[in-house]
Each structure stands twice: as C-alpha cells, then as structure tokens.
Amino acid sequence: MPLIPEEPQIHESAQGPRATPASGRTAPTPRPVPGPRPAAPSRPGGRPGPLRPTPPAQRSPSDGAAAPKPGPKPGPKAPAASAAATPQIQLIPASAQGALDAAEEAVDLLLDSGRAPGDVLVITTGEQHPWAAHELSFGEDSYWAQHDAGDDVFYADAAVADRAAKRPVVVVAVNGGTEAAAASALSLAHSKAGSLLIVCGDPKRINSVLGAGV
Numbered sequence: 156m157p158l159i160p161e162e163p164q165i166h167e168s169a170q171g172p173r174a175t176p177a178s179g180r181t182a183p184t185p186r187p188v189p190g191p192r193p194a195a196p197s198r199p200g201g202r203p204g205p206l207r208p209t210p211p212a213q214r215s216p217s218d219g220a221a222a223p224k225p226g227p228k229p230g231p232k233a234p235a236a237s238a239a240a241t242p243q244i245q246l247i248p249a250s251a252q253g254a255l256d257a258a259e260e261a262v263d264l265l266l267d268s269g270r271a272p273g274d275v276l277v278i279t280t281g282e283q284h285p286w287a288a289h290e291l292s293f294g295e296d297s298y299w300a301q302h303d304a305g306d307d308v309f310y311a312d313a314a315v316a317d318r319a320a321k322r323p324v325v326v327v328a329v330n331g332g333t334e335a336a337a338a339s340a341l342s343l344a345h346s347k348a349g350s351l352l353i354v355c356g357d358p359k360r361i362n363s364v365l366g367a368g369v
Contacts, residue, residue, distance in 0.1 A: 281331020329356025
C-alpha cells in the first residue's frame with residue numbers, strides 16, 4: 156500500500172515539466188507569425204517592381220533635350236506678320252439703293268461686337284451719308300475737327316476720303332457713282348483699312364473691281 160501514493164506523485168512531476176514546454180512552445184509560435192505577414196505585403200509591393208522601368212522616363216527627357224522643335228517656331232512668325240499687313244475683306248451683297256442701309260447695319264454689328272466707334276470709317280461712292288451732309292452744313296472745319304477727335308464713327312464721301320486717317324475698320328457703301336469712282340473708292344478704302352474692309356454693294360460690280368487688283 157505505501158507504493159500506491161508514490162505513483163501519483165511521479166505522474167504529477169511528469170505533468171509539471173510537460174506543461175512548461177507546452178507553454179514555452181506557445182509563446183514562440185505567435186512571434187514568427189507577424190514576421191511572415193509583413194513579408195507577404197512586401198511581395199505585393201513587388202508589383203512596383205515593374206515601376207523600375209522608370210529609366211525609360213529618363214530617356215524621354217534626353218529626347219526632349221535633343222529635340223530641335225523650338226527652331227522651326229520662328230518660321231511661322233514671318234507669315235503671321237505678312238497676314239496682319241493685309242486687311243481682311245468682307246462683301247455684303249446689296250443694291251445701289253440699299254448699300255447705305257447695309258453699311259449702317261454693318262456699323263451697328265461692329266459696335267455691338269465691341270469695336271470702338273473711333274475705329275470705324277465709312278466711305279460712300281454716291282450720295283453722301285446724312286450725318287456727313289448735316290455736319291458739313293456747319294462748315295468743313297467743324298466737320299474735320301470731329302474726324303481729328305477720333306472718338307466716333309466718321310462718314311466721308313469718296314471724293315474727300317483721301318484726307319481721312321487710316322482706321323482699323325473701313326466700310327464702303329457702293330451706293331452709286333461711276334465705275335471709275337467705285338474703283339477709286341475701293342482702292343482708297345483698302346489702303347485706309349488696318350485690319351478689316353467691308354464692302355456693301357452689287358457683288359458683280361465689286362468683284363470686277365477687286366479682281367482688278369484692289
């Protein structure tokens with residue numbers, strides 16, 4: 156009977172050391188787990204590995220440095236200057252009787268689009284514009300003084316328009332006069348127009364004059 160109580164003591168001592176290694180094994184096992192987990196995100200990070208072809212991006216700047224594109228840019232500047240020297244010509248079809256009204260509508264559109272009144276000169280080949288006839292009734296000095304002020308649309312007959320100064324826009328109303336008078340007025344208007352020449356009248360008559368080298 157004395158052997159019976161000794162045997163359970165041996166079993167308890169055996170269980171004691173088994174518990175200690177078991178607890179010791181559990182402690183180290185969680186420690187390596189976090190180690191591979193960061194290693195796993197580092198592998199998806201390997202996808203930026205293809206970003207290593209960034210050196211080709213450096214090749215592109217080398218190409219940009221060698222590109223002589225700025226050289227040809229001064230080329231188009233020359234044609235731009237030549238285009239600015241010649242005014243654009245617009246034709247508004249109208250009869251001789253309706254040319255003056257068409258010119259008035261053109262002036263209204265110019266002013267509505269933002270043109271300053273002092274930028275516009277109107278030349279008539281036949282009957283004078285009512286404004287010009289009215290202002291000339293006060294004398295030529297008063298009439299031309301308004302022209303020199305340059306703050307409003309100026310209306311002139313083709314016979315005296317050569318005295319007018321050059322303006323950005325010239326509107327011609329071919330409202331009568333001889334063929335020679337119309338040709339002279341168009342040639343004069345072309346020389347007075349800075350950027351835009353508007354001609355109101357019979358297209359056939361105007362084209363014949365313009366085709367003559369106006």
